[in-house]
Amino acid sequence: xxxxxxxxxxxxxxxxxxxxxxxxxxxxxxxxxxxxxxxxxxxxxxxxxxxxxxxxxxxxxxxxxxxxxxxxxxxxxxxxxxxxxxxxxxxxxxxxxxxxxxxxxxxxxxxxxxxxxxxxxxxx
Amino acid sequence: xxxxxxxxxxxxxxxxxxxxxxxxxxxxxxxxxxxxxxxxxxxxxxxxxxxxxxxxxxxxxxxxxxxxxxxxxxxxxxxxxxxxxxxxxxxxxxxxxxxxxxxxxxxxxxxxxxxxxxxxxxxx
Amino acid sequence: xxxxxxxxxxxxxxxxxxxxxxxxxxxxxxxxxxxxxxxxxxxxxxxxxxxxxxxxxxxxxxxxxxxxxxxxxxxxxxxxxxxxxxxxxxxxxxxxxxxxxxxxxxxxxxxxxxxxxxxxxxxx
Amino acid sequence: xxxxxxxxxxxxxxxxxxxxxxxxxxxxxxxxxxxxxxxxxxxxxxxxxxxxxxxxxxxxxxxxxxxxxxxxxxxxxxxxxxxxxxxxxxxxxxxxxxxxxxxxxxxxxxxxxxxxxxxxxxxx
Numbered sequence: 383x384x385x386x387x388x389x390x391x392x393x394x395x396x397x398x399x400x401x402x403x404x405x406x407x408x409x410x411x412x413x414x415x416x417x418x419x420x421x422x423x424x425x426x427x428x429x430x431x432x433x434x435x436x437x438x439x440x441x442x443x444x445x446x447x448x449x450x451x452x453x454x455x456x457x458x459x460x461x462x463x464x465x466x467x468x469x470x471x472x473x474x475x476x477x478x479x480x481x482x483x484x485x486x487x488x489x490x491x492x493x494x495x496x497x498x499x500x501x502x503x504x505x506x
Numbered sequence: 507x508x509x510x511x512x513x514x515x516x517x518x519x520x521x522x523x524x525x526x527x528x529x530x531x532x533x534x535x536x537x538x539x540x541x542x543x544x545x546x547x548x549x550x551x552x553x554x555x556x557x558x559x560x561x562x563x564x565x566x567x568x569x570x571x572x573x574x575x576x577x578x579x580x581x582x583x584x585x586x587x588x589x590x591x592x593x594x595x596x597x598x599x600x601x602x603x604x605x606x607x608x609x610x611x612x613x614x615x616x617x618x619x620x621x622x623x624x625x626x627x628x629x630x
Numbered sequence: 631x632x633x634x635x636x637x638x639x640x641x642x643x644x645x646x647x648x649x650x651x652x653x654x655x656x657x658x659x660x661x662x663x664x665x666x667x668x669x670x671x672x673x674x675x676x677x678x679x680x681x682x683x684x685x686x687x688x689x690x691x692x693x694x695x696x697x698x699x700x701x702x703x704x705x706x707x708x709x710x711x712x713x714x715x716x717x718x719x720x721x722x723x724x725x726x727x728x729x730x731x732x733x734x735x736x737x738x739x740x741x742x743x744x745x746x747x748x749x750x751x752x753x754x
Numbered sequence: 755x756x757x758x759x760x761x762x763x764x765x766x767x768x769x770x771x772x773x774x775x776x777x778x779x780x781x782x783x784x785x786x787x788x789x790x791x792x793x794x795x796x797x798x799x800x801x802x803x804x805x806x807x808x809x810x811x812x813x814x815x816x817x818x819x820x821x822x823x824x825x826x827x828x829x830x831x832x833x834x835x836x837x838x839x840x841x842x843x844x845x846x847x848x849x850x851x852x853x854x855x856x857x858x859x860x861x862x863x864x865x866x867x868x869x870x871x872x873x874x875x876x877x878x
Contacts, residue, residue: 385779407757417797417816422790444789445721446745448572448696448820450599450619452592467617468576472720473693473747475574475617493591493599495574495619497694497745499721509655509664531633541692542670549665568665569845570869572696572820596844597817597871621818621869623845696820698847698867700840715865716824723822723865741839741847743822743867 388423388462390430396466398430403459415455420462420480420492424449427464428476428496435469441501445473449494457482460491467495474498512547512586514554520590522554527583539579544586544604544616548573551588552600552620559593565625569597573618581606584615591619598622636671636710638678644714646678651707663703668710668728668740672697675712676724676744683717689749693721697742705730708739715743722746760795760834762802768838770802775831787827792834792852792864796821799836800848800868807841813873817845821866829854832863839867846870 386408392399400423402408408419425444433442461481468475480492510532516523524547526532532543549568557566585605592599604616634656640647648671650656656667673692681690709729716723728740758780764771772795774780780791797816805814833853840847852864 416794418790418794421793422788425789444823446694446723446743446820446822448619448818450592450621450818451816452599468574468614475576475694477617490592493601493619495572495617495694497574540670541673542666545669546664546666568699570696570698570818570847570867572694574694575692599818619818696867698840698869700847716822716862723824725865738840741849741867743820743865745822 386419386423388426391461393434396431396435396469398427398434398464400427400430400462401459404457415460417451420455420460421447421449421494423460423462424464424478424480424492424494425496427462428478429464429498431464431466431476432474432498435466435474436500439502443499443501445497445499447494447496449492451492452490453482455480455482455491457484457489459483472499474500510543510547512550515585517558520555520559520593522551522558522588524551524554524586525583528581539584541575541579544579544584545571545573545618547584547586548588548602548604548616548618549620551586552602553588553622555588555590555600556598556622559590559598560624563626567623567625569621569623571618571620573616575616576614577606579604579606579615581608581613583607596623598624634667634671636674639709641682644679644683644717646675646682646712648675648678648710649707652705663708665699665703668703668708669695669697669742671708671710672712672726672728672740672742673744675710676726677712677746679712679714679724680722680746683714683722684748687750691747691749693745693747695742695744697740699740700738701730703728703730703739705732705737707731720747722748758791758795760798763833765806768803768807768841770799770806770836772799772802772834773831776829787832789823789827792827792832793821793866795832795834796836796850796852796864796866797868799834800850801836801870803836803838803848804846804870807838807846808872811874815871815873817869817871819866819868821864823864824862825854827854827863829856829861831855844871846872
């Protein structure tokens with residue numbers, strides 16, 4: 383999170399948005415946000431969304447994710463929206479969508495699904 | 507579609523719902539809809555949703571899909587909702603969600619993402 | 631399995647192959663094996679591969695899968711090869727590959743990854 | 755690549771390995787390689803593997819990927835192995851596996867599938 387320069391811009395039970403301003407070290411050769419930075423942000427948003435529903439004293443770990451990269455990651459910032467689709471005692475499934483923000487509005491950059499496991503005895 | 511006994515229950519540009527009534531040959535050993543039948547229905551709904559935006563005289567083919575199985579597939583019928591997230595000249599990306607319908611309402615059975623390719627010279 | 635007409639053609643710890651002969655009710659409009667039948671077979675092969683490593687008295691459930699459809703499903707039979715990549719107490723991850731068999735040899739029809747959960751008190 | 759500090763450690767038609775030495779800025783809160791860095795490396799290895807089979811003067815773009823995270827990303831370095839499973843004029847499908855290297859040998863950190871599109875008129 384520190385490395386990505388991301389901050390929480392929305393927080394509700396089962397819902398977390400993370401916003402990441404444009405920065406040169408997050409871009410690839412054509413000047414767009416790198417797919418790795420984009421999907422790291424999305425994975426983190428999903429993780430916080432899941433964690434928001436977990437009991438105190440537990441941690442979260444992604445076990446798998448899948449992303450479709452829809453449009454180049456451009457704009458002054460990216461916002462990743464993590465939403466819990468199915469909370470579970472062991473496994474939680476989240477959707478994560480990433481949008482690029484600029485003057486013209488939002489562009490849908492990536493959409494994905496993330497499975498997360500609740501870990502006792504670890505605190506994130 | 508014939509084999510699954512499914513019919514179109516909603517149709518709009520980029521949106522197709524398919525409904526599949528319960529049938530014994532679609533179930534697995536515990537009496538629930540089989541995951542294969544569930545995701546076939548979802549894949550078909552995504553395919554029709556994509557096709558609804560394609561030019562005349564083209565066909566559709568799924569190139570990949572990913573599904574998270576959220577709850578057992580139970581109820582008097584399943585409905586699969588295919589929605590185009592990103593239309594494209596070559597590749598189209600759809601979301602597909604499957605719900606089980608019974609007296610108590612809807613249960614979210616599966617959620618997934620499907621990539622589809624537009625094929626010239628084939629008619630589905 | 632009965633519905634697909636599949637039989638086990640290879641069995642070793644963490645490895646199961648299923649073979650499904652061509653049958654008209656498994657095909658789509660162009661005469662190829664339907665993607666749904668193809669991936670059901672693959673999911674089943676992964677499930678049996680995982681189950682081969684589970685303790686007695688437990689069952690198996692796929693929690694998610696992702697398949698890339700590589701070539702049309704043609705030939706006199708399909709063989710699905712499920713292989714455990716990572717066994718686990720809670721979650722097991724398998725690879726599953728499907729090949730079409732004909733006179734000319736094997737064609738790679740689909741490749742995928744399947745996550746499976748071990749369920750106590752259920753017997754498959 | 756520069757940001758990840760990765761170098762090519764194997765190159766053959768359809769096969770690329772990338773090696774990324776341990777670095778503090780690539781780790782998460784528990785000292786392991788971050789899942790984002792791990793899967794970025796894997797996605798890059800898949801991209802180079804695909805590119806190795808493309809015609810001169812074309813570029814490569816991932817359209818989707820899916821990763822299962824198998825073990826914590828630990829060791830003195832990670833190696834990502836990208837392998838073309840199905841080359842195509844439009845779409846190419848690669849497998850990508852990541853291993854952690856330490857004294858005890860290799861640990862399987864992640865496995866995934868990546869779809870890539872060949873783009874004319876762009877040079878990577």
